[in-house]
Amino acid sequence: MDEWKCRKCGEALVKKKTVFDYMGRTFSEELFKCPKCGMVLIPPDLAKGRMAEVEEMLEDK
């Protein structure tokens, strides 16, 4: 993962704590982030795995 670069800024992504906000709740995760523009890389296994699980849990009737 070290070789990831931000396409827009050309900066190497660095691991940083990222806060998610959804349905009035927040949760955080260490993710690769562009130090310049703040773009975050969400890997597919996170998006389809834990993130999807937490989303469904919060999307209460």
Place this chain on the structure above:
Amino acid sequence: MTSFSLFDPEKALASLRAQLRLLGERGRFRRDIYARAELPSLDALAELPFTTAVDIIQRCKDMLCVSPRDVARVVSLSSSGTSGTAKRLYFTRGDLERTVAFFAEGMDVICRRGDRCAVVMPDSAEMGLTALLTEGLARIGVKAETVPPRGYAETAARLREFEPDVMVGAPVYLRRIALESVDIRPRSVLISSDYCADSVASTIARVWGSEVFTHYGLTETGLGCAVQCRALDGMHIRSDELFIEIIDPSTGAPLPDGTPGEIVISTLRREAMPLIRYRTGDIGVKGRCECGAPSLMKVLGRADELYLSPSLYELDELLLSCDGILDYSASRGPDGLEVTVDGDAEAAARLLPGARIKEGAAPPPSGREKRRMKQI
């Protein structure tokens, strides 16, 4: 008559065509079928395939007709808690706004300005059921408070403190609150969340002296679907938003008014995720309210339980007409019907001579789960 229940066939047909166009242009689920459908008449709708719960679980993203950024709220209905197995329903701000407007007009029949309304339902996250209902009530000058269903004594204590004029909640749960806390006595009660046997509504009405209205709705119908007016006859269908068919659950053939069958809904104005011929899995009877509005006259429980005899609905009619029976659960297996009774088990044995009757506390209310007959 409530304005949402005015049924204009020409308008419904034009709305259905527009929903099909939207699905054909923007959706990926059955795109070709929906794009090609000309729908010369409302009867021609029966030629289109049903949408099932499994379709929604597997293809909900393909049913989305707006950009994800225009989705204001997603509701995930999960039975297993495993990711990827939930029914996910998408709504735009406009979809939610029309639900709030329906709640406001439907509750305006029941409430008076200045009333206090206790919503005995699990507190929802933002833009969820209780939030939308609270918003609708605020528009007609009614103060709402959510009182999540917990232990009966705890809930009753909170209700006593709030002193509601109107109460909204699940049928068997509210019946038990009424039987155990006769002093609460709201002027009006709206039964929702599940089918309601006449015995349940009439017990609440008798014990509390309340006017008892019923509502039927699902997340798929945009939460609201049909609600009784002061005539306390049929539940007026939200005809400006939904087109309802009743079908034979085994053959799929349309059934005439007055015949019980599976309730199938098509949306008329849904922006995020229009549904065409969605099989709700619930059994209902369509007809007209005595005030003339097209209505659901009854909702009788689940389609897969329709042919059980007695059905859970029939058991409710029988057992819950007895005040000593507070709640019960029923299962059917190779040894026949087994009923676990919370309350007067002897009375239950007299009412159901052929069944095995056990005594036992009813499971604590989840506030979400619908009543079902267990099959062993």
